[in-house]
Amino acid sequence: MPLPVDHIVFDIGRVLIHYDPDIPFSRIIPDPVDRKWFFDNVCTHDWNIEQDRGRTWAEAEALLIASHPDQAERIRAFRKHWHEMVSHAYDDSVTLLKRFIDEGRDVTMLTNFADDTFDQAQEIFPFLTLPRGVTVSARVGLIKPDPEIYRVHTERFGLVPERTLFIDDSLPNIEAARAFGWQAIHYSGAEKLRADLAAHGLL
Numbered sequence: 510m511p512l513p514v515d516h517i518v519f520d521i522g523r524v525l526i527h528y529d530p531d532i533p534f535s536r537i538i539p540d541p542v543d544r545k546w547f548f549d550n551v552c553t554h555d556w557n558i559e560q561d562r563g564r565t566w567a568e569a570e571a572l573l574i575a576s577h578p579d580q581a582e583r584i585r586a587f588r589k590h591w592h593e594m595v596s597h598a599y600d601d602s603v604t605l606l607k608r609f610i611d612e613g614r615d616v617t618m619l620t621n622f623a624d625d626t627f628d629q630a631q632e633i634f635p636f637l638t639l640p641r642g643v644t645v646s647a648r649v650g651l652i653k654p655d656p657e658i659y660r661v662h663t664e665r666f667g668l669v670p671e672r673t674l675f676i677d678d679s680l681p682n683i684e685a686a687r688a689f690g691w692q693a694i695h696y697s698g699a700e701k702l703r704a705d706l707a708a709h710g711l712l
Contacts, residue, residue: 654685
């Protein structure tokens with residue numbers, strides 16, 4: 510049997526808020542073949558994750574524009590229209606987050622996020638200011654699933670690893686958290702999340 514949970518740690522993207530670059534880019538690049546090429550070759554996942562590690566958007570844009578000058582306008586559109594990519598909150602998850610806080614439980618967040626877009630996300634979604642605190646990857650220069658980011662979060666917030674429950678949509682992030690000693694739930698939807706939380710005695 511797992512130990513009782515004293516600390517609940519939420520991921521943010523695709524657990525508390527939606528994220529989908531196709532939302533603005535389906536308008537910016539209407540042709541799906543062209544749009545796929547752009548995300549596969551220009552504004553790639555590997556390029557974007559470096560902003561989560563701490564690279565500034567200005568540096569990121571300059572790097573791509575130097576190698577793809579003909580794509581400059583589209584490259585700049587990624588940051589310009591980022592707010593459209595986070596189109597809505599996951600209401601069921603947010604309700605649980607608020608419930609745990611109202612019950613007096615210790616709730617924090619651990620997220621792969623760029624520095625300035627996290628500030629923007631908190632403006633769009635004020636509930637992101639409610640937990641006790643957050644570790645933002647760009648601000649510590651580490652990204653999940655690097656084991657070091659779990660150590661940093663644990664030490665910053667005084668967590669007991671074996672009594673900490675992490676909720677994330679990424680299986681590699683979940684596996685890394687478990688390897689560090691946290692309990693973890695792989696988020697795949699509201700119904701399963703509630704069942705998993707009940708199994709941990711939290712609902």
